[in-house]
Amino acid sequence: MIKHKLSYRKQKIFSGVAVFVFFLLILALRAFSTDYIETVDDPAFEKRIRPAVVFYHDDHNDRAGIDDCSVCHHVYENGIKTADMSVGMACSDCHMSGPAAAPDLIRVYHLQCRGCHLSEQAGPVTCGGCHKK
Ligand code: HEC
Ligand code: HEC
Ligand code: HEC
Ligand code: HEC
Incomplete structure (x- = not known):
């Protein structure tokens, strides 16, 4: 009992x-x-000239077949990309040294996003294709 x-x-x-x-x-x-993410909205851009960039995070990565998070959320050591991830950090955390560095931040966004679309010949490459009204 x-x-x-x-x-x-x-x-x-x-x-x-x-x-x-x-x-x-x-x-x-x-x-x-990350299902809630529908646009890229980097806090470093205070005023935006262009409409928000459509980016359905999970859907995009499923359809593009990207499994490795570090393809975008990367970490470099001595100029060499490692297998580590920078998930949880904004791109501007590393790519924006000051307010005057906005052009460089735009450059790396375009290089990563548009660069892959160009090399894979898939995904939008025109301004309006990403910055949708
Ligand atoms: C094609 C590029 C790309 C890939 C691949 C990718 N992400 Fe992201 N992720 C982004 C971008 C861009 C943002 C920023 C969205 C924003 O500004 O709101 C983001 C945001 C996030 C956030 C939110 C961060 C925050 O501070 O709010 C998390 C969490 C995240 N990603 C996790 C992941 C994980 C986990 C993977 C792998 C399974 C992954 N991501 C793969 C591009 C990518
Ligand atoms: C933890 C810091 C860190 C984060 C977060 C980060 N990067 Fe980087 N990234 C680097 C470093 C370091 C390099 C090496 C080259 C350099 O110093 O600019 C690099 C290189 C790059 C390059 C190649 C630059 C060139 O001139 O060839 C691109 C494109 C890029 N990053 C885009 C992004 C994007 C887009 C995000 C957000 C999804 C991001 N990075 C997040 C640190 C980071
Ligand atoms: C490593 C490659 C790669 C990177 C990095 C990448 N994309 Fe893509 N993207 C693709 C591919 C592949 C497609 C086409 C998917 C399909 O067939 O539907 C695509 C499609 C898209 C589309 C069309 C709608 C959709 O969701 O399919 C948009 C919008 C888009 N990408 C935005 C972005 C943005 C913004 C970034 C940067 C934050 C980015 N992409 C980074 C590979 C990439
Ligand atoms: C492959 C997708 C893609 C293409 C194509 C693209 N952009 Fe962008 N662009 C982005 C992303 C992602 C950001 C970062 C957005 C954010 O966080 O608000 C950005 C940021 C910007 C910004 C800084 C934010 C703002 O609105 O002031 C400007 C300006 C800009 N892009 C202009 C352009 C112009 C002009 C073109 C065509 C020549 C273009 N972009 C093509 C993805 C793209």
Whole structure:
């Protein structure tokens, strides 16, 4: 009888832990979800000249068949690209040394996005193809 009671209590504890882990998992999935991203919206551009760039993050990467996050979220060491990722950082965190460096930030965005579209001959390469009204 006592043995049974104990195991019942253990069961309760276990289900409590299971519920807790479940909520942690949901939180983690929400934190890592990128499904909500529909445009590129780098905080470094205070005033934009062009309309926002359409970029359905997950959908884009699925359709383009890009599995390796470091293709875009890259890390360099001594000028050489490593296998590490800079997920969670804005491109401007590394590519914007000051307010005057905006042209360089635009340059690297265009180089990465348009550059791949050109070399793969897929995806938009005209201004209006990315900066959609
Ligand atoms: C084709 C380029 C590209 C690839 C591949 C890519 N991302 Fe992104 N990701 C971006 C861009 C651009 C943004 C910034 C969107 C914005 O400005 O709102 C971003 C934003 C994010 C953010 C949000 C960062 C924040 O601070 O809000 C996360 C998280 C993220 N990506 C994770 C990933 C993961 C995980 C992978 C691999 C499975 C991946 N990305 C692959 C281009 C890419
Ligand atoms: C953790 C810092 C870091 C982040 C975040 C980062 N980069 Fe880079 N990136 C570098 C470094 C370092 C280089 C090496 C060349 C250099 O110093 O500019 C580089 C090189 C590049 C190049 C080649 C430049 C050239 O002149 O050939 C492009 C294009 C580029 N990054 C685009 C991006 C884009 C777009 C994002 C955001 C999706 C991004 N980078 C995020 C650090 C970063
Ligand atoms: C490594 C290659 C690669 C990079 C980097 C890349 N793209 Fe693409 N992109 C593609 C391919 C491939 C397609 C065509 C996918 C298809 O067949 O539908 C595409 C399609 C698109 C489209 C058309 C609509 C869609 O979602 O399919 C848009 C818009 C787009 N890309 C924007 C961007 C932006 C903005 C960036 C930079 C943040 C970027 N891409 C970076 C490969 C890339
Ligand atoms: C392959 C996609 C792509 C193409 C093609 C493209 N851009 Fe962009 N451009 C981007 C991305 C991504 C950013 C960063 C957007 C952001 O964070 O707001 C950007 C940023 C900019 C910015 C700085 C933000 C602003 O609106 O002031 C300007 C200006 C700009 N682009 C002009 C152009 C012009 C002009 C052309 C045609 C010659 C062009 N772009 C073609 C993807 C593209």
